[in-house]
Amino acid sequence: MGEEKLTLFKNRKRFGIEKNIDIIFKNTALVLSSFVAIILLGIILVVFFQSFESFSRYGLKFLVTSEWNPVKDEYGAFTAIYGTLVTSFLSLLITIPLGVGTAIFITEDFVPKVFREIIGSFVELLAAIPSVVLGLWAIFVMEPFFRAFFVFLHNFFGWIPLFSTEPTGRNSFLAILILVVMLLPIVTSIARDSLNQVPKKLRNAAYGIGASRWKTIFSVILPAALSGIMAGVLLALGRAMGETMAVTMIIGNSNAFSWSLLSPGYTISSMLANQFGEADGSQVSSLFYAAFVLMILSLVVNIFAQWLVKKFSLKY
Amino acid sequence: MNSLYYQKRLSRNIGDKFFTSLSVICAMVAILPLIFLVTYILYKGGSQITPELFTLEPNPPGDDLDAGGINPALIGTLIITTIASIIAIPVGVGGGIYLAEYSKGGAFSRFIRFGVNVLAGVPSIIAGVFIYALIVSTKILFGSMYSGLAGGMALSILMLPTVIKTTDEGLKLVPNELRYASLGVGASMYTTILKVTLPSAFRSIATGVVLGIARAAGETAPLIFTALFSYYYITGFGDLFYEMGSLAVLIYNFALEPYDAQNKLAWAASFILVLSILSVNIFSRILAAFTEKTKRV
Numbered sequence A: 001m002g003e004e005k006l007t008l009f010k011n012r013k014r015f016g017i018e019k020n021i022d023i024i025f026k027n028t029a030l031v032l033s034s035f036v037a038i039i040l041l042g043i044i045l046v047v048f049f050q051s052f053e054s055f056s057r058y059g060l061k062f063l064v065t066s067e068w069n070p071v072k073d074e075y076g077a078f079t080a081i082y083g084t085l086v087t088s089f090l091s092l093l094i095t096i097p098l099g100v101g102t103a104i105f106i107t108e109d110f111v112p113k114v115f116r117e118i119i120g121s122f123v124e125l126l127a128a129i130p131s132v133v134l135g136l137w138a139i140f141v142m143e144p145f146f147r148a149f150f151v152f153l154h155n156f157f158g159w160i161p162l163f164s165t166e167p168t169g170r171n172s173f174l175a176i177l178i179l180v181v182m183l184l185p186i187v188t189s190i191a192r193d194s195l196n197q198v199p200k201k202l203r204n205a206a207y208g209i210g211a212s213r214w215k216t217i218f219s220v221i222l223p224a225a226l227s228g229i230m231a232g233v234l235l236a237l238g239r240a241m242g243e244t245m246a247v248t249m250i251i252g253n254s255n256a257f258s259w260s261l262l263s264p265g266y267t268i269s270s271m272l273a274n275q276f277g278e279a280d281g282s283q284v285s286s287l288f289y290a291a292f293v294l295m296i297l298s299l300v301v302n303i304f305a306q307w308l309v310k311k312f313s314l315k316y
Numbered sequence B: 001m002n003s004l005y006y007q008k009r010l011s012r013n014i015g016d017k018f019f020t021s022l023s024v025i026c027a028m029v030a031i032l033p034l035i036f037l038v039t040y041i042l043y044k045g046g047s048q049i050t051p052e053l054f055t056l057e058p059n060p061p062g063d064d065l066d067a068g069g070i071n072p073a074l075i076g077t078l079i080i081t082t083i084a085s086i087i088a089i090p091v092g093v094g095g096g097i098y099l100a101e102y103s104k105g106g107a108f109s110r111f112i113r114f115g116v117n118v119l120a121g122v123p124s125i126i127a128g129v130f131i132y133a134l135i136v137s138t139k140i141l142f143g144s145m146y147s148g149l150a151g152g153m154a155l156s157i158l159m160l161p162t163v164i165k166t167t168d169e170g171l172k173l174v175p176n177e178l179r180y181a182s183l184g185v186g187a188s189m190y191t192t193i194l195k196v197t198l199p200s201a202f203r204s205i206a207t208g209v210v211l212g213i214a215r216a217a218g219e220t221a222p223l224i225f226t227a228l229f230s231y232y233y234i235t236g237f238g239d240l241f242y243e244m245g246s247l248a249v250l251i252y253n254f255a256l257e258p259y260d261a262q263n264k265l266a267w268a269a270s271f272i273l274v275l276s277i278l279s280v281n282i283f284s285r286i287l288a289a290f291t292e293k294t295k296r297v
Helices: A002-008 A016-050 A052-063 A078-107 A113-126 A131-157 A172-197 A200-208 A213-242 A245-250 A268-275 A282-312 B011-046 B071-102 B107-121 B124-136 B148-172 B176-184 B189-217 B237-241 B247-255 B260-296
Strands: none
Touching: A016 A052, A016 A282, A016 B071, A016 B107, A016 B124, A016 B148, A016 B189, A052 A282, A078 A113, A078 A172, A078 A213, A078 A268, A078 A282, A078 B011, A113 A172, A113 B011, A113 B260, A131 A172, A131 A245, A131 B011, A131 B247, A131 B260, A172 A213, A172 A245, A172 B011, A200 A213, A213 A268, A213 A282, A213 B011, A213 B107, A213 B124, A245 A268, A245 B247, A268 A282, A268 B124, A282 B107, A282 B124, B011 B260, B071 B107, B071 B148, B071 B189, B071 B247, B071 B260, B107 B148, B124 B148, B148 B189, B148 B237, B176 B189, B189 B260, B247 B260
């Protein structure tokens, strides 16, 4: 018995090889973690250098002209940039009230908790549906469903430039609607999480001094959750800008510029999806230029979102 | 005395009623189309399922009424997702281990965490463009251009941030006492990580990784000009270096065809894709909820 104890506590020196394994393990992990930085820098550099030819030829004019003509070798991405900005901002405009309203519905006690949890997890599941499937659904279900509505819009509001063209099949408005479907789960689940994080004390204090339920929501809970909701909205904006498949399938893919939402349009990502496979010569470079613009847009939005979270995160 | 009773006509009570119904309407408007969408996809796709679907090649559009099956695309999706996982999981888990176990919150780890978030926000089509420039157009993979391998690489870029994040967060949840105990009895750092912290964080990491894989399986944009598409059976290892079909690209291509038979095939492929992604999601959620409950007891 005593002997066994002795062996148990016998000094055992760590072998050199074991120390080396430890060092190797740490450095491997270090290298693997720096892969992220390498890939990120690689993406930025590769896309930038590939677009260099087009960049030096057109400069910033590329951003404001909408000629896209592989035959004459003239390229300008204004239509696509306008399409990207318009579809993403308008879809957000529809998504924010819907998403935040749904999030409030889920976090307040209007219906029993079981129902709210089911609705919440259902919304989260929807984020998992691939965008190509949503595109398929948009082509065969949404487009026929909204056709009459577009005709109505054009007939009664045709004097507004946004609805000035005769609706023909696929158009930017449908792209906005399918983006709403894609963004709703993101905005709803992030808004719900930030609303849930607001401490119970705040609500109780507001009720205690006699505030009504919605007074409490508007003046106490929403302001406290605002930074989280804003960050979620910005993430959704980034997603909307970069979203490719569903938009490509429903937007109609036309480079002819039009202010109207009822005419076929383009976004940067749908232009890439459509043309990249068959492009050659300076068209490839121009497409890389467009990709670079898209990347900068989404990087700015993402970095701003992260900054916002850090700066205004809840301090209760 | 009157003020002690609930007064319907008080402006604050009317306002409250109004906003409550507004939020109910919001929830209805948001959720009903989503329910409709899911049931429609499952109904429309489910009615196209036949046994031949899983064994036949898809027919090129136009020549006859029968569209064939989706066998090559199904296998292709499995292969491409596997390639992506083989690349992204070791790199991501390794990187996550560094962030959670070794880094001390310095500039480097902050930069990497920031980079992970930025990479997660990079549009998926940019990953495709990047791999196209790096691998497809340079023919760096033994002279092959479009290939399943390149497609897998593009997908791995999208999976990587998810894997790193879940590993990092999973490891951070492991109580420090376990590490102290292990190091205290004389285990080296790598033994501690491999034998103590990683196993105790395994469930949460695995859940995150599986969700990441499910997400990648449905991605289309990075594949349309890296893996492209193929109508033919995958017969051997060498096919990795050639164009490879996938369910997602099949849906994209065949949805835009004017022929009904191809469209139906796209619905059938959507059914299989959505059903497998949803069931993976539901299953891992149930598993996560279940383990949480058992842990508390």
